[in-house]
Amino acid sequence: xxxxxxxxxxxxxxxxxxxxxxxxxxxxxxxxxxxxxxxxxxxxxxxxxxxxxxxxxxxxxxxxxxxxxxxxxxxxxxxxxxxxxxxxxxxxxxxxxxxxxxxxxxxxxxxxxxxxxxxxxxxxxxxxxxxxxxxxxxxxxxxxxxxxxxxxxxxxxxxxxxxxxxxxxxxxxxxxxxxxxxxxxxxxxxxxxxxxxxxxxxxxxxxxxxxxxxxxxxxxxxxxxxxxxxxxxxxxxxxxxxxxxxxxxxxxxxxxxxxxxxxxxxxxxxxxxxxxxxxxxxxxxxxxxxxxxxxxxxxxxxxxxxxxxxxxxxxxxxxxxxxxxxxxxxxxxxxxxxxxxxxxxxxxxxxxxxxxxxxxxxxxxxxxxxxxxxxxxxxxxxxxxxxxxxxxxxxxxxxxxxxxxxxxxxxxxxxxxxxxxxxxxxxxxxxxxxxx
Numbered sequence: 199x200x201x202x203x204x205x206x207x208x209x210x211x212x213x214x215x216x217x218x219x220x221x222x223x224x225x226x227x228x229x230x231x232x233x234x235x236x237x238x239x240x241x242x243x244x245x246x247x248x249x250x251x252x253x254x255x256x257x258x259x260x261x262x263x264x265x266x267x268x269x270x271x272x273x274x275x276x277x278x279x280x281x282x283x284x285x286x287x288x289x290x291x292x293x294x295x296x297x298x299x300x301x302x303x304x305x306x307x308x309x310x311x312x313x314x315x316x317x318x319x320x321x322x323x324x325x326x327x328x329x330x331x332x333x334x335x336x337x338x339x340x341x342x343x344x345x346x347x348x349x350x351x352x353x354x355x356x357x358x359x360x361x362x363x364x365x366x367x368x369x370x371x372x373x374x375x376x377x378x379x380x381x382x383x384x385x386x387x388x389x390x391x392x393x394x395x396x397x398x399x400x401x402x403x404x405x406x407x408x409x410x411x412x413x414x415x416x417x418x419x420x421x422x423x424x425x426x427x428x429x430x431x432x433x434x435x436x437x438x439x440x441x442x443x444x445x446x447x448x449x450x451x452x453x454x455x456x457x458x459x460x461x462x463x464x465x466x467x468x469x470x471x472x473x474x475x476x477x478x479x480x481x482x483x484x485x486x487x488x489x490x491x492x493x494x495x496x497x498x499x500x501x502x503x504x505x506x507x508x509x510x511x512x513x514x515x516x517x518x519x520x521x522x523x524x525x526x527x528x529x530x531x532x533x534x535x536x537x538x539x540x541x542x543x544x545x546x547x548x549x550x551x552x553x554x555x556x557x558x559x560x561x562x563x564x565x566x567x568x569x570x571x572x573x574x575x576x577x578x579x580x581x582x583x584x585x586x587x588x589x590x591x592x593x594x595x596x597x598x599x600x601x602x603x604x605x606x607x608x609x610x611x612x613x614x615x616x617x618x619x620x621x622x623x624x625x626x627x628x629x630x631x632x633x634x
Contacts, residue, residue: 206456207628208490209446209621212266213238213436214468215614216399219246219294220376220406221434223302225272226255227380228410230431232272233260237436239267241613242292249299250275252285253306266616274431275306277380282307282353289314289345291544291585291613297326297369300349301377304335307353313346317585320344322542325362325370333357333381358383363391366542371422372403378424379412389420395539396515402467409434437463440470442615444520445591446625447473447493451482452527452599454499455629462491469514476517479507480524500527500599506571512536515543518569519588522551523595525571526560538567544613545584554581554593558600578602587613594622 218238223246225232237243247257247270256273287303289296289312296314303310313319324343331337333355339347358381364370371389378385394400404422407414410432413425443459450457463471464486474484474491481496481504496504506528511518515537525532540547548564555562559576562569581593583606590611597603611618 205629205631206458207446207625208458208460209443209625210460211438211440211443211446212236212240212615214439215240215242215442216294216402216439216468217406217436218243219292219298220372220403221436222246222250222270222272223298223376224406224410225431226250226253226275227302227377228272228274228431229428230274232274232431233433234270234272235433235435236264236266237270238439238614240616241290242294245288245290245292245295246299249287249289249295250302252287252310253299253302254280272431275302277305277353280306280353284309284311286311286313289318291315291318293321293367293369293543296321296323296345297367297373298376300326300330301373303349304330304333304351304355305353305377305380307351309348309350311346311348315585317544318345321544322366323347325364325366326373329360329362329370329374332360355381356383357381359386361388361390364389364394365392366539368394368396368399371400375400375403375407375414375422375424379407379427379429381424381426384424384426386417386423387421393512394420395512395536396469398467398469398513405467437461437466437468439614440466440468440473441514441516443470443491444473444517445595446621447477447491448520448524448595449598449625450493451477451480451495451504451524452500452595453629454495454497454502456492456494457625458490458492460490462486462489469516472514472517476509476521479509480504480528503529506530506532508533508535510536511568515540516588519547519551519592520595522555522569522571523592526555526558526562526575526596527599528571528574531573532571533565533568535565535568537569544586545589547586547589550582550584550586550589551592554589557581558596558603575600578604580604580606582606583608583610585610587611587615591615591618
């Protein structure tokens, strides 16, 4: 795809999945109603809502005319009036649902069965399952350490200190911290093991807990204390999803165009804020002004050539597929490090990225903790997405430059970014002087 002259586009991004699902869960744990403005409406958030409804929370849609869907009024779980029963929760492929909700189910009397998509059954769940057992909760998983499993509880947690190894995912820490305010004695949680990946997501969890009135502290490195807290309902507006802004900003880089994202927060715990540091490494200019982030790609974009990079992405691993797509179009080798944990994401992203770059004529290889892209892609073909939304958007980026790229199952993007294709086509139309 080429454009006769440089152009610009403005792309409004729906709410953060990570923040939406944290706020939904905390609203279900509050003592009174909450209102969440501009939440993400996607498969992941719908699965979170359905899961919390199974546990007794209720959700009311408040129409606002937003193209991204309504606000939500949340009635919390009525812990004091629930009777023990059996329920079943479909986690789909949502890490936040499969990991965040089981500790909440431990607070509700009865048994809760968890299962999900086939890919979900191979995602790491051992630390969550073992943590619940250490907290005195019964979990039946057939000795698999993964989905499916059943949580059975008398309706409370009394143990107030726990050590875990969260080196596989920051979500193992967040899952326990989010529910801990409702534990009888709170929780002192300690991480023991290699470094936790994507630590900004733990900082996000701590920040949202403080926002809603939960007392939380970090007595020492890799330890957190959540005080037992009955907190009232809250009213909050969700930030745009800065990770999902990445493919659109990458389009500016590879096409030599300009893309602006409105409502970019001045301060945020989202890992997607790393785009401000990453994209200049590919020759782009980045400006944050008047509430918008504008990225302008180097003249000529990928067709004129830009160099590869050597980058540690441990703090923001969810950005890796988009960064890898840029590396696959660069004219010199790249190395992405600190992302071994991506092997346990929606798919084994390191294997998937390596295979798809090779499929299009590039050279890539896995390393112990990442991927090296040794030569760029050179021809079109079908890019497999492995039911992974970020693989689909990575393929779309490459397809802007390489003719004949076909994205398999692009609708998998609905996991966190509904109407991705509509937003993508609108951006391209703006580059060509079409509607804004």
